[in-house]
Amino acid sequence: MEDDKVAAVPTAAPSEAARYTLVCDYGSLWTKGTLVGDVDGTSRLLATCAAPTPTDDAGRKDLRAATLQIAEKLRSLTGIPSALPADAIGGEQLEVSLIPVGSATPAMRIVLIAPDGGSARRAASLLEDASYIESIRAGTVSELLEDAGLAVGPRPDAVILIEARSGIPQAEVRSLAQLLARTGVDTRLVPMIHCRPGDFESPAGGLLRRLEPEVVLADLTGKGSYGSTAARRALNLLYSERALTTSAGVLGLPLSRRARFVSAAGAEVITAKFAAGARSDKVAVLDVGGSNTTACYVDGEELRYSVASGCGVGAGAAALYGRVGEAKLQQWLPFAPRPDELRAWALNRAVQPLTLPRTLREVFIEQAFVREALCVGLEGIALTTPPDLVIGCGALARGMRPQVSAVLLVDALNVCCPSWQQVGLAVDTSNLVPALGAVAAVDPELAARVWELDAPRGVATAVAARGARAEGPAASAVMRWEGGEEETAVAGGQLKALQPPYGVTAQVELKAMPGVRLAGAGKRELVSLELSPSVAYPLPQVLLDTRPVLRPGGSRRTDLVATYLISSGAFGKRDLESL
Amino acid sequence: MTHLPYQIGCVTVTERRFAARGEFRVRTGDRVEPDTVVGIEPAPAEPIIFDVAGTLRRPPSEAAQGLAVKIGERVTRGAVIARFAGSRGAPRECRSPENGVLASYDGSSGLATLLPGGGQSDLKAGVSGVVKDVVDGRSVTIETPGAFVSGVWGVGGDVHGVLRVAGQGRAEPVAAESLDGRFTYSILVVGGSVSVEMLARCAELEVRAIIAGGIAPSALGEYLGGAMPLPETLRRLQFSPKKAGGNTPPALMLLEGFDAGGMAEEAWQVLTACNGRECSLFAPGWPVRPRLIVQLPRHEVPDPLPLREAQVAPGSTVRIIGGSDAGTTAKVVQYPAHRVALPSRVPVDSALVRVAGGVEKMVPVLNLRVIANP
Numbered sequence: 044m045e046d047d048k049v050a051a052v053p054t055a056a057p058s059e060a061a062r063y064t065l066v067c068d069y070g071s072l073w074t075k076g077t078l079v080g081d082v083d084g085t086s087r088l089l090a091t092c093a094a095p096t097p098t099d100d101a102g103r104k105d106l107r108a109a110t111l112q113i114a115e116k117l118r119s120l121t122g123i124p125s126a127l128p129a130d131a132i133g134g135e136q137l138e139v140s141l142i143p144v145g146s147a148t149p150a151m152r153i154v155l156i157a158p159d160g161g162s163a164r165r166a167a168s169l170l171e172d173a174s175y176i177e178s179i180r181a182g183t184v185s186e187l188l189e190d191a192g193l194a195v196g197p198r199p200d201a202v203i204l205i206e207a208r209s210g211i212p213q214a215e216v217r218s219l220a221q222l223l224a225r226t227g228v229d230t231r232l233v234p235m236i237h238c239r240p241g242d243f244e245s246p247a248g249g250l251l252r253r254l255e256p257e258v259v260l261a262d263l264t265g266k267g268s269y270g271s272t273a274a275r276r277a278l279n280l281l282y283s284e285r286a287l288t289t290s291a292g293v294l295g296l297p298l299s300r301r302a303r304f305v306s307a308a309g310a311e312v313i314t315a316k317f318a319a320g321a322r323s324d325k326v327a328v329l330d331v332g333g334s335n336t337t338a339c340y341v342d343g344e345e346l347r348y349s350v351a352s353g354c355g356v357g358a359g360a361a362a363l364y365g366r367v368g369e370a371k372l373q374q375w376l377p378f379a380p381r382p383d384e385l386r387a388w389a390l391n392r393a394v395q396p397l398t399l400p401r402t403l404r405e406v407f408i409e410q411a412f413v414r415e416a417l418c419v420g421l422e423g424i425a426l427t428t429p430p431d432l433v434i435g436c437g438a439l440a441r442g443m444r445p446q447v448s449a450v451l452l453v454d455a456l457n458v459c460c461p462s463w464q465q466v467g468l469a470v471d472t473s474n475l476v477p478a479l480g481a482v483a484a485v486d487p488e489l490a491a492r493v494w495e496l497d498a499p500r501g502v503a504t505a506v507a508a509r510g511a512r513a514e515g516p517a518a519s520a521v522m523r524w525e526g527g528e529e530e531t532a533v534a535g536g537q538l539k540a541l542q543p544p545y546g547v548t549a550q551v552e553l554k555a556m557p558g559v560r561l562a563g564a565g566k567r568e569l570v571s572l573e574l575s576p577s578v579a580y581p582l583p584q585v586l587l588d589t590r591p592v593l594r595p596g597g598s599r600r601t602d603l604v605a606t607y608l609i610s611s612g613a614f615g616k617r618d619l620e621s622l
Numbered sequence: 623m624t625h626l627p628y629q630i631g632c633v634t635v636t637e638r639r640f641a642a643r644g645e646f647r648v649r650t651g652d653r654v655e656p657d658t659v660v661g662i663e664p665a666p667a668e669p670i671i672f673d674v675a676g677t678l679r680r681p682p683s684e685a686a687q688g689l690a691v692k693i694g695e696r697v698t699r700g701a702v703i704a705r706f707a708g709s710r711g712a713p714r715e716c717r718s719p720e721n722g723v724l725a726s727y728d729g730s731s732g733l734a735t736l737l738p739g740g741g742q743s744d745l746k747a748g749v750s751g752v753v754k755d756v757v758d759g760r761s762v763t764i765e766t767p768g769a770f771v772s773g774v775w776g777v778g779g780d781v782h783g784v785l786r787v788a789g790q791g792r793a794e795p796v797a798a799e800s801l802d803g804r805f806t807y808s809i810l811v812v813g814g815s816v817s818v819e820m821l822a823r824c825a826e827l828e829v830r831a832i833i834a835g836g837i838a839p840s841a842l843g844e845y846l847g848g849a850m851p852l853p854e855t856l857r858r859l860q861f862s863p864k865k866a867g868g869n870t871p872p873a874l875m876l877l878e879g880f881d882a883g884g885m886a887e888e889a890w891q892v893l894t895a896c897n898g899r900e901c902s903l904f905a906p907g908w909p910v911r912p913r914l915i916v917q918l919p920r921h922e923v924p925d926p927l928p929l930r931e932a933q934v935a936p937g938s939t940v941r942i943i944g945g946s947d948a949g950t951t952a953k954v955v956q957y958p959a960h961r962v963a964l965p966s967r968v969p970v971d972s973a974l975v976r977v978a979g980g981v982e983k984m985v986p987v988l989n990l991r992v993i994a995n996p
Contacts, residue, residue: 197641217671217733224669224735229726249730358909386839387881394775394879394908399986401945403965442968618965
């Protein structure tokens with residue numbers, strides 16, 4: 044939609060031996076193409092583009108048509124690929140090898156069998172939040188046998204049997220056999236995953252040995268459960284394998300020989316882990332998509348991620364509204380919405396998800412939804428330690444100016460991780476986070492090389508100043524650059540953007556007023572930052588947040604929101620007056 | 623591929639598929655009606671597990687050696703599944719409890735699984751027309767010359783009946799009390815948007831479906847008994863039996879969206895032209911768009927055209943989506959036009975369109991729904 048971009052073009056025409064990697068991220072609304080290849084001996088991002096994911100009248104995504112659209116767009120931008128054979132498989136002799144990513148293929152329906160109801164519910168809650176899972180029907184053997192929907196409905200896509208200290212009782216083995224027959228596991232139509240501890244011998248061992256399920260060493264039954272990551276990974280792999288065989292047309296395209304259908308969330312986790320490792324920082328990646336919102340956080344060896352499946356700002360808008368409610372959304376608006384206005388927006392966006400906001404009012408409503416989607420994602424990973432770097436993807440990177448994306452990220456952090464003090468904000472306008480994660484699954488060195496030079500660009504460094512009264516003095520900022528200086532007094536209740544003139548390196552010194560705590564600095568201690576433009580960070584700015592750490596509320600809510608939106612530079616005074 | 627949403631004089635192709643595999647009762651060239659059973663499919667029945675080893679009174683591994691039927695083989699009721707010829711007395715036999723397929727034998731437990739040949743389910747045509755093609759065991763396609771209308775959201779499943787247009791204009795709401803028994807079992811077209819009273823009255827009259835421009839979320843929510851139609855109700859209408867009086871709720875098809883007013887004039891003209899005709903409405907639920915197929919006699923549609931694809935081009939008639947002029951019909955003047963900035967200051971591909979009164983404006987292409995080609 045926005046910015047189909049050419050990042051770099053080889054100086055020589057591609058030779059027969061030249062290889063390019065095309066990552067197609069098939070989203071529910073948009074397919075994003077990322078072309079990576081050699082530029083004068085260096086692996087670089089070459090170009091990126093996006094096109095609406097085509098659907099047929101039955102609502103099925105046509106991945107083949109999406110890929111050909113992307114290839115055509117890239118060809119018009121770069122001349123690469125000169126041809127995309129539609130009937131070849133494998134990439135060795137071809138100009139381009141394709142790596143598929145995304146969640147455009149149907150999510151899976153799972154049946155989960157457990158020794159008791161509590162274990163079933165616990166295990167289901169551990170596994171269900173994933174973009175590749177549509178639903179989990181969980182219960183004991185007898186509960187599931189009595190489930191009328193299971194008896195007459197379509198077969199599930201996978202069955203999970205969890206056992207641990209207590210396994211399926213011996214007396215229920217026959218019923219288990221019946222259940223597995225009903226679901227299609229017995230005849231190998233449906234795959235099965237058996238989660239059990241390593242030294243556990245199931246009473247249904249004989250039956251299970253015959254069925255040869257995939258075994259995952261895990262205990263998902265008790266409070267001290269472990270192995271949920273391994274179980275999710277097994278499900279993810281199952282989805283990937285199934286997606287390749289069920290997606291319309293993908294098999295007819297030049298898939299990389301080592302490619303498998305990586306979910307976008309999985310790819311983002313890979314990239315987040317790499318980014319955190321490369322910088323030795325705590326990194327959070329927040330992706331607000333049309334249908335799902337993904338959040339992941341990496342701090343050394345600690346990884347948390349959550350996928351709010353079905354919650355987004357496109358087809359997932361109605362679900363998001365239902366989840367967060369009218370009141371939370373209204374809090375972000377610099378105007379009072381009409382009755383039904385937000386509901387109607389959510390429903391219309393869900394049924395016509397590609398439409399764009401045409402008025403400023405619609406823009407603010409959309410941004411309120413994005414903020415709440417971010418909150419849903421952050422709540423899912425339950426941040427206790429603020430990140431050093433936050434990378435915004437999806438809706439934050441397309442259809443929104445970077446300054447606005449920065450404001451939304453800071454707003455969400457204030458709600459969900461209010462202890463943050465100083466954080467870098469970046470926006471993935473080239474869709475590299477999921478793309479390189481998928482490339483890394485096939486060629487980690489290539490992914491690392493491209494990331495090193497073309498990582499998502501920084502938007503701002505946000506600095507928190509807490510304790511100021513609304514409109515009272517909060518901090519002073521002095522910005523110095525060669526040939527100039529600027530001093531700014533910042534009042535409370537603002538989100539102040541401080542930006543040097545274009546193309547200059549500047550030193551920024553922030554000093555807190557009495558009673559104000561600035562980014563964890565001590566009394567009378569200055570916070571110094573350097574703003575230096577670069578390819579990755581072309582228009583650096585500081586966002587100084589002097590607002591109280593609360594959701595906007597109270598009778599003056601709309602004024603407060605308008606004030607900080609103007610001070611952030613994201614919108615002008617005339618914009619707000621026109622509402 | 624997106625088709626023009628309102629077409630008349632066209633031929634619509636409907637595919638009907640078995641869930642797995644079945645047997646068709648029609649051939650190419652056969653005429654069908656919506657209730658015509660075009661095929662039958664074995665209905666999945668509860669697998670039957672029976673104890674082979676226990677019946678033979680042998681260990682499971684020995685019982686396996688006595689199997690008389692291969693796994694996957696079809697058996698009839700009473701057929702011998704396994705036999706053990708003991709050294710004393712008559713041989714013991716285990717017989718199939720039902721007709722079906724021997725799906726498996728578990729050598730550790732001695733249990734066998736039979737998939738019975740159960741009942742059958744009928745696959746109906748759902749639409750009037752002529753069978754164009756039959757893919758053995760899989761699907762049948764039916765051609766229907768007539769009219770085609772596509773909506774933005776619909777729910778309620780597949781229904782068929784006579785199309786009845788109520789009211790005088792596309793934007794004029796219809797009073798619920800003006801509906802009477804003439805509309806029973808019909809597929810009702812109304813101007814304006816649907817009210818709570820209209821929904822209740824249609825349920826009372828057993829109207830099969832309602833087609834309108836839009837419905838207020840609060841109206842739909844109130845009718846469903848909740849404050850807000852949540853995502854699951856986007857897929858299917860959850861009716862409070864009290865409100866619906868126990869009758870099957872009407873399916874619903876919106877042509878414009880939620881909180882929208884009347885439908886486009888082009889849609890109204892197609893629907894009024896089909897007033898009194900037999901039609902079929904398919905509204906499987908979001909995210910699949912609903913569609914209405916009307917059969918017209920051959921003499922009225924001598925040379926039906928295939929459904930036309932929508933094109934954004936100078937001269938196309940479009941409906942504007944979103945913004946203060948949402949629901950306005952316009953004519954494309956220039957496309958592609960240069961990119962314009964949204965209020966968010968993000969540049970997007972746009973088209974120059976002219977609305978009533980001659981006013982021209984730039985509208986993002988994604989906010990245009992083509993309803994007529996140049």
